[in-house]
Amino acid sequence: MDTTWAALADSSRRQIIGLLAERPRSVGVVADLMGLRQPQATKHLQTLERSGLAVSRRSGQRRIYALETEALQAVIAELVRVADLAEANQANRDAFDQYAAGVESESTAAGDERWADDREYVFRRSLAAPRHIVWQHLTNRDLLPAWWAPADLRLALIEFSARPGDRVVQEYADADDHSGVDGVIGRAEGVIEAATEDERLSFRLAPVLPDGTTAFTAHYTYSLADAGEATDLEVRLRISDSTIPSAEFIAGIQLGWDQSLDKLATTVAADTNNSEETS
Numbered sequence: 001m002d003t004t005w006a007a008l009a010d011s012s013r014r015q016i017i018g019l020l021a022e023r024p025r026s027v028g029v030v031a032d033l034m035g036l037r038q039p040q041a042t043k044h045l046q047t048l049e050r051s052g053l054a055v056s057r058r059s060g061q062r063r064i065y066a067l068e069t070e071a072l073q074a075v076i077a078e079l080v081r082v083a084d085l086a087e088a089n090q091a092n093r094d095a096f097d098q099y100a101a102g103v104e105s106e107s108t109a110a111g112d113e114r115w116a117d118d119r120e121y122v123f124r125r126s127l128a129a130p131r132h133i134v135w136q137h138l139t140n141r142d143l144l145p146a147w148w149a150p151a152d153l154r155l156a157l158i159e160f161s162a163r164p165g166d167r168v169v170q171e172y173a174d175a176d177d178h179s180g181v182d183g184v185i186g187r188a189e190g191v192i193e194a195a196t197e198d199e200r201l202s203f204r205l206a207p208v209l210p211d212g213t214t215a216f217t218a219h220y221t222y223s224l225a226d227a228g229e230a231t232d233l234e235v236r237l238r239i240s241d242s243t244i245p246s247a248e249f250i251a252g253i254q255l256g257w258d259q260s261l262d263k264l265a266t267t268v269a270a271d272t273n274n275s276e277e278t279s
Contacts, residue, residue, distance in 0.1 A: 007051035024066035102251035116242035123235040147264040150256040215246035
C-alpha cells in the first residue's frame with residue numbers, strides 16, 4: 001500500500017489514472033493528452049504499474065496501459081476507513097478547534113497583568129458512588145491519573161494528598177507520548193489549604209511558565225453532597241495573580257475540566273459496577 005500512496009502523491013499520475021479510467025491507452029496517447037514528453041509519460045506509467053495501479057500489454061509497436069480497478073478500490077476503501085475513523089472521533093477535532101478559538105479570544109483579552117483576576121468557574125457532576133468513594137478518587141494520588149487530565153494529555157507526575165500544608169505538583173505529558181519524546185509539556189505547583197474528609201477540599205495550584213514564573217493562581221474548592229446513592233460534586237475555581245502569558249492556560253480551563261470530570265464520572269461508575277459484581 002505504501003508504494004500505491006507514493007504513486008498517487010504526484011498530480012500528473014493522478015491525471016493519468018483519470019485517463020486510464022476511461023479506457024486503456026498507449027504511452028504515446030497518454031503523453032499527447034497530458035502534454036508530456038513520451039519519456040516522462042513512460043516513467044509515470046511504469047510507476048503506476050509497479051504500484052499495482054496499472055497493468056501494461058504490448059500491442060505491435062505500442063505499449064498499452066490499463067487501470068487496475070481492484071487496487072484503486074483498495075485505496076478508496078482505506079480512505080473511507082480513515083474518514084469513518086475521523087468522523088467517529090470528531091469530538092477530538094471539535095475540542096482542538098474550541099481550544100484554538102479560546103486561545104485567540106483570551107489572548108485578545110489579556111492586555112494587562114491581572115486581566116483575569118477574580119474570574120470564577122463552576123463545574124458540577126453527579127457521580128454514581130457514595131461520598132467516601134468519590135473522595136478517594138479526588139484525593140488518592142494513585143487514582144488521580146485515571147481522570148485528572150484533558151483528553152489529549154496524561155498525568156506524568158502527581159503529588160497530592162488531603163492533608164493541609166502538603167505540596168501539590170502536577171506534570172503533564174501528551175497522552176500518546178510514553179517514550180518522553182516531547183518531555184513535560186505542563187507543570188503546576190501548589191498546596192493543600194483545607195480538608196474535611198468526604199465533604200470539602202480546598203487547594204491552590206499555579207501553572208509554571210517556561211521561565212519558572214507562574215501564569216496565574218487557581219484557587220480550588222471541591223464540595224461533595226449526598227444525592228441518594230450517588231454524590232453531587234461541585235468544583236469551584238477562582239483565578240488570581242493572572243499574567244499576560246496565562247491566556248493559553250486560561251483558554252483551556254473550561255474544556256479541560258469538562259473533559260476531566262467526564263472521565264471521573266466514567267471511572268467512578270466503572271469502579272462502582274466492578275465492586276458490585278465482585279461483592
